[in-house]
């Protein structure tokens with residue numbers, strides 16, 4: 001067998017080894033069913049348990065109150081850019097968007113195709129190197145909702161606490177820091193996240209939505225884009241992404257049983273990120289992209305003195321089995337994505353590599 005690399009990919013991203021091993025054990029015969037989850041009817045008893053347990057475990061992890069629905073959908077987080085306004089932004093109303101990177105720009109772009117969306121704040125003038133302060137938010141108290149991106153995967157910034165939006169329902173794209181720390185779900189109207197970073201494999205998008213928002217969903221939406229219908233059918237209106245839901249379920253169990261919940265994973269994430277940011281701050285050779293107060297615990301972005309050195313860094317790192325460090329094309333530089341399942345040893349190894357690289361090329 002080939003040796004596994006330290007996979008710093010921004011997503012799809014590294015999964016807990018125990019999850020992969022469990023999936024391998026289950027692959028040919030899931031729990032005595034005589035078939036794999038890949039082959040199993042989504043209406044079968046074993047799959048019914050898989051999806052119900054996944055939901056129950058996620059509810060336990062995040063402490064999701066009973067007046068919120070949990071949906072397992074398809075189309076990625078990108079489809080939520082459309083579904084949120086389609087379901088929640090009526091013609092005569094306006095929605096607020098806080099723009100902190102490429103993904104929030106995509107979200108408002110899609111919302112504008114559906115209705116009125118306004119920018120409540122943007123940090124584009126600082127190349128999205130920071131999260132805006134509360135005082136910078138120009139919120140519309142009459143907005144039908146306010147949307148923000150809790151972690152900016154490309155730029156490497158993350159909100160420390162939710163923006164205060166008063167009584168306006170808060171909507172969050174949490175794709176890249178979902179279940180990386182405890183959340184007070186009651187602060188949110190709706191949270192969505194593609195699974196392929198912290199919650200498993202690509203193919204399933206998790207939506208957590210407060211009941212009262214579903215009441216306002218306009219009639220006549222295309223069925224597969226209608227939150228209310230999908231909630232009524234408990235995500236089984238049509239064939240769901242069965243295998244991705246099963247993997248997400250295994251990840252939730254790993255968090256609950258092996259890690260000990262979200263407060264524990266948060267501590268681990270803080271420790272990993274600190275090691276890396278300390279290495280960046282300890283020298284002038286490396287420069288962090290994001291302002292210290294806005295730094296992401298999930299995606300650590302930094303620059304080297306030249307683009308040539310950045311290319312060489314990513315190339316040499318790969319030969320040391322440190323994979324996927326090349327930054328996103330819109331920021332350049334290096335990006336180390338260190339989601340929940342990324343092991344601390346990999347961060348330690350990267351820090352050693354950084355020291356050695358600076359010694360050779362600094």
Ligand code: PMP
Nearest residue numbers: 076077078103153173175176194
């Ligand atoms: N939002 C954020 C914060 C993301 O990081 C991504 C993907 N990297 C997306 C949305 C888009 O997700 P998807 O590819 O699942 O549509």
